Amino acid sequence: MNIQVKINGKNVKSEIDADLLLIDYLRDNGCLSVKRGCETSNCGLCTVLMNGKPVLSCSVLAARADGSEIYTLEGLQKEAEEFGTFVANQGAEQCGFCNPGFIMNVIAMLRENENPTDDEIKEYLAGNLCRCSGYEGQFRAIKNFLAQRGAK
Amino acid sequence: MDTKFVNKPIMKKDAMALVMGKPVYLDDVAPKDCLIVKVLRSPHANAIVEEVKKDVALKVPNIECIYTWEDVPQNRFTMAGQTYPEPSPYDRLILDKHVRYVGDPVAIVAGSDEKSVDKALKMIKVKYKVLEPILDFRKSKDNDILVHPEESWKSLCPVGADNKRNLCASETCGNGDVEKVLSECDIVLERTYHTKANQQAMMETFRTYCYIDTYGRLNVLSSTQIVFHARRILSTALGIPKSKIRVTKPRIGGGFGAKQTLVAEIFPAFVTWKTGKPSKMIFTREESQIASTPRHEMEVTVRVGATKEGIIKAVDLYTLSNTGAYGEHGPTTVGLSGHKSIPLYGKVEAFKFAYDVVYSNVMSAGAYRGYGATQGIFALESAVNELSAKLGIDPVKIREMNMVREGDTMPAYYNETTNSCALDRCLEKAKNMINWNEKYPYKDMGNGKVRSVGVAMAMQGSGISNVDVGSATIKVDDDGLYTLLIGSADMGTGCDTILAQIAAESLECDIDNITVLAADTDSSPYDSGSYASSTTYVTGKAVCNACEKLIDIMKEEGAKALGLSVDEVDFDGKRVFGKDKEISTAELAVKSQCGTKTALEVTVSHSSPISPPPFMVGMVEIELDKETGHIDIIDYVAVVDCGTPINTNLARVQVEGGLGQGIGMALFEDVQYSEKGRMYNNSFMQYKLPARNDVGTLRVEFENSYEQTGPYGAKSIGEIVINTPSPALAHAVYNATGVYIHELPITPEKIVMGMIKNEN
Structure with a gap:
């Protein structure tokens, strides 16, 4: 079947199999930041923005993205660098494999809620697993980022 | 310590690539x-x-x-x-x-x-x-069913393996007459603890x-x-x-x-x-x-003997380890269950440590952070906590009386002496951070919930003594920059950066002047690999030694160029100089590329005859719902002695990450099989990893000792950090409910069933 998707601001027309998953479609189209961690929508690594909302691309058919606008970290490099620097300053990126999905969801969270409370942060990001960091360093990064942004 | 790059929060060299989602992993580059x-x-x-x-x-x-x-x-x-x-x-x-x-x-x-x-x-x-x-590993030894009946099976080392008995390894060791000392003790407590095959x-x-x-x-x-x-x-x-x-x-x-x-x-x-x-x-x-290689399931039986005043005089520990279908890391993990738990107690006069490692028809086990020490420490620290309760002595006091201290010899740890040990300071600091004296043992919140605290100590090693080899090649490149070649593997831990920090410190240059090329069998000098908490301690020391030798070569070449003798020149990171003359490292690099027979390059290998243990104390405060058995972690305090932390950020995140995994092991992560041997927990839906709302607040501090044999005083950090949550949480649950959970994970069902049993 044929679909048309706007990936990171560019219109892409493709012929795809009906059972192709969005994650594989995006990786085939060069969005290699999108990672697969579990296949059962438990880990959050494959998070992308679909029409502005975070979705788990391992659990969405590419066909369903027809006509929609998708953003991956490749299309949000400025935001990734801005917030990512705070993660890196904690050493909390560690192996890095969960970082793109985590940072996508942080971007989504901050678009919905500019000043989340500690509990709101933990709840919004509860589906983004990280096996390396114990989450504290990621939390410090978010808090420092919010504090710096607030000071501006 | 007056340093520029060591003991500093340096950003990882690959950090920005990772946070920006660059295609740097295997499936991105294949x-x-x-x-x-x-x-x-x-x-x-x-x-x-x-x-x-x-x-x-x-x-x-x-x-x-x-x-x-x-x-x-x-x-x-x-x-x-x-x-x-x-x-x-x-x-x-x-x-x-x-x-x-x-x-x-x-x-x-x-x-x-x-x-x-x-x-x-x-x-x-x-x-x-x-x-x-054979699905029950307790029935495996000497069973008629053999997991490896084949004649071509072989064991290369004398580890007590015998495939005709389903034995992957078996050994008994000790020091002193444990039965005699136990018989003289006022109290002997015997308990059996069971840990699972965590992923x-x-x-x-x-x-x-x-x-x-x-x-x-x-x-x-x-x-x-x-x-x-x-x-x-x-x-x-x-x-x-x-x-x-x-x-x-x-x-x-x-x-x-x-x-x-x-x-x-x-x-x-x-x-x-x-x-x-x-x-x-x-x-x-x-x-x-x-189909991978998770932690070895172990059943550890401990006998601890003590005086009524609380002096621990004897430990007898037996571990039954389940290596599953194949023997990967079977003979070695089990050793740590005794050798890296018993030495925590410095007043032990006699110990015995025996083990069997058996095959069974489940997935093979392998190496997982902590590598047997985690299982042994859960058992021994829990037993000491149960002993304290029996004696009516504060479990922190028992540890203050008995813990190993700097300068002690550890018979159960290959007779090594603790040249660097701040365990006493770790315990003191943790006690103050969590306010132990006020919070121990529990506080009834009056709403069906109880808040309680628990404690555990831990140790590990720093590399495998006399076995692990770390090597470093360091060479001078154009412009006086350096390339550091190492064989260890950065798996996110940051060792590429940590080793570059050590090189920059030693060569007195900026860390950006050090390019790291790692883990390629064609180009790297030999390294055993990144495991056994070895990289910072073993490979880090190789980097130190290589840099020292390179400075000697640069001084020799510099002296030649300046027409001086070697003892007339010095090196300050930028130049070789003496008698008002100087030559920069960049100029030395130019000279090394024209008409010379000397390579500005050196390779050094290092291996250590000892494996200095890092030490730590973990204390946890939980809130437990007595009706449901649900546990919330309120506060987890960890104080660690890893010698000198080379990178203060990365050391902290190692601790926090290890605590997170340890909490998963303690409370959620289980591997269960059907009666035909099919694993139930085959996805993250059935195998629950801790999420960020499961781990509470983790607070980490360091109490540094200085390990003379390590690079800039460093010991290891990577593994020890997973060892305290299981015993500390089991202890807190006991203090809240009077129920001691002996089998991980500590689930609400087990807690409530235990409370019902106690009531009856």
Whole structure:
């Protein structure tokens, strides 16, 4: 079947199999930041923005993205660098494999809620697993980022 | 310490690439058009493959090849990444006629696309002779059913292995007359504790890409912690010379010991070697859960003897370890359950430590952070906490009276002396941070909830003494910059950066002047690999020593250029100088490229006769709902002595990450099998990892000691940090409810059932 998707601001027309998953479609189209961690929508690594909302691309058919606008970290490099620097300053990126999905969801969270409370942060990001960091360093990064942004 | 780069929060050299999602991992760099390799796995826990019909499957379009046990070499090997001769028995074939757990590979299928390979997998027809399995490891030793009856099984080291008894290893050791000392004690407490086969669950599953290079050599790019061991194991398994194999790694999405064993490598390596075509294998999460190498399940029985005043005088510890279908890391992990728990208690006059490691028909175990110490420490620290309760003595006081201190000799730790030990300061600080004296043992909140605290101490090692080798090559490049070549594998821990910090400190230059090239068997100097908490301590010292030697060479060359003798010149990081003359490192580099016979380069190997333990104390405060048994972690305090933390940020995150994994082990993570040996917990839906709302607040502090034999006083940090949550949480649950949980994980069901039992 044929679909048309706007990936990171560019219109892409493709012929795809009906059972192709969005994650594989995006990786085939060069969005290699999108990672697969579990296949059962438990880990959050494959998070992308679909029409502005975070979705788990391992659990969405590419066909369903027809006509929609998708953003991956490749299309949000400025935001990734801005917030990512705070993660890196904690050493909390560690192996890095969960970082793109985590940072996508942080971007989504901050678009919905500019000043989340500690509990709101933990709840919004509860589906983004990280096996390396114990989450504290990621939390410090978010808090420092919010504090710096607030000071501006 | 007056330093510029050591003991500083330096950003990891690869950090920005990682946070910006750059394509640096295996499946990002492997070409799209290589063969896809998958394996057909056994549905039976114990069976003989009588016939494999692959003719129909071979007719599926785009299928390149299908291999079965008849096609592979018949040399047994171990997949454990260990120094040769490996203590782990040689009990594997690439494919075996005898399959020994649900998930054991039966056939390898390679094809040009994933769908075709999946289709072919379904079309292979296998006839099995199904045998009765051994699923309860307590029944394994001397059972009539043998997991490895084959004559070709072999053990290279004297570890007490005997395949005709289902024994992967067996030993007894000790010091003093433990029975006599126990008989003289006022109290002897005996308890048995059971820990499960936890998954490392790194976010990137096992994966490998292989191709044949210009010289006809097999190139293996893999997500591995052990490039050199991987080369040797592949050479043994494939029956080809090591000179024909090169192993490298890209960025690794976590390891935690899982990638200290070959898991994915062997299959694409075999396919590429046979077909000459590039291939890759990417494990699914389900495969990683059911067919990898998790923590050894252990049952540890402890007898602790003490005076009524609380002096611990004797420890008798027996560990039964379940290595599963194959013996990877079986003989070695078990040793740590005693050797890295008993030495925590410095007043022990006699100890005995015995163990059996048995085969069974479940997934093989392997290396996971903590490597047996975690299991032993859960048992011994829990026993000491139960002993304190019996004696009516504060468990922190018991530890203050008994803990090992700097300068003590540790008979249970190969008679090593603690040259650096701040365990006493760790305990004191942790006690103050959590406000132990006020909070112990519990506080009833009046709403059906109780708040309580728990404590545990821990130790580990720093590398394997007299075995692990770390090497560093450092050379001067154009402009006086340096390239540091190392064989250790950065798996996210940051060792590329940590070793560069050590080099920059030693060479008195900026860290950006150090380029790191790591983990390539063709170009790296030999390194055992990144495991056993060795990289900072062992390879870090090699870097120190290499830099010192390089400075000597630069001084010699500089002196020559300046027309001075070596003792007339000095080096300050930028130049060699003396008697009002100087030559910069950049100018030395230029000279080294024209008409010279001296290389501005040096390689140093290092190995340590001792393995200095890091120490730590963990204390936890929980809130427990007495009606449901639900636990919330309120506060987790950890104080660590890792000698000098080389990178203060990365050391802190190591601790926090280890606590997170330890909390998962303690409260959630379970591996369970059906009565036919099929694993229930085969996805992250059934195998619950802690999320960020499960771990509470983790507070980490350091109490530094200075380890003279380590680089800038450093010891290890990577593994010890997983050891305290299980015993500390079990203790807190006891203080809240009076129920001592002896089997992990500590679930609400177990707590409530225990409370009901106590009431009756």
